[in-house]
Amino acid sequence: MKTMLAAAMLIGAASLPAWAAGISVTDAWARATVPGQKVSGAYMQIQSDVDARLLGVSSPAAPRVEMHAMKMDGDVMRMRELKAIDLPKGKTVSLEPGGFHLMLMNPAKPIVAGEFVPLTLVVESGGKQQTVEVKAEARAMGGGMQHHHHH
Numbered sequence: 001m002k003t004m005l006a007a008a009m010l011i012g013a014a015s016l017p018a019w020a021a022g023i024s025v026t027d028a029w030a031r032a033t034v035p036g037q038k039v040s041g042a043y044m045q046i047q048s049d050v051d052a053r054l055l056g057v058s059s060p061a062a063p064r065v066e067m068h069a070m071k072m073d074g075d076v077m078r079m080r081e082l083k084a085i086d087l088p089k090g091k092t093v094s095l096e097p098g099g100f101h102l103m104l105m106n107p108a109k110p111i112v113a114g115e116f117v118p119l120t121l122v123v124e125s126g127g128k129q130q131t132v133e134v135k136a137e138a139r140a141m142g143g144g145m146q147h148h149h150h151h
């Protein structure tokens, strides 16, 4: 009985949004990788109660995490690296396949579905920086393509 209760509490904790001063992050997930895959994507919803900017992201799971934007250029999907992502006050900013997203470059080991990928977000607001710790659940997605819409 005690064990079951502990497990239930753990699950509850994992699904709680991450909170820091005015920043909430929900539905954080990362794409599970197959052996040999050199990049993975991470996605989440970010809301700030003040105007802020996401300046960068780091993770123990990958030596480098880039912020990307994707958009259609004619009928070609193109990505570009961003220096920052604006987090306007009160607005939910979606990092999702096909839009803004995080890319984990050269993950140290395969990202396995069901594991949690720790991400540290550096957020700037009013000249002050803070970090927000997020755990993104790794999910296996069909198809294996990095940059197409999957729902």
Ligand SMILES: [Cu+2]
Pocket (backbone or CB within 6 Å): 068, 079, 101, 102, 103
């Ligand atoms: Cu990308």
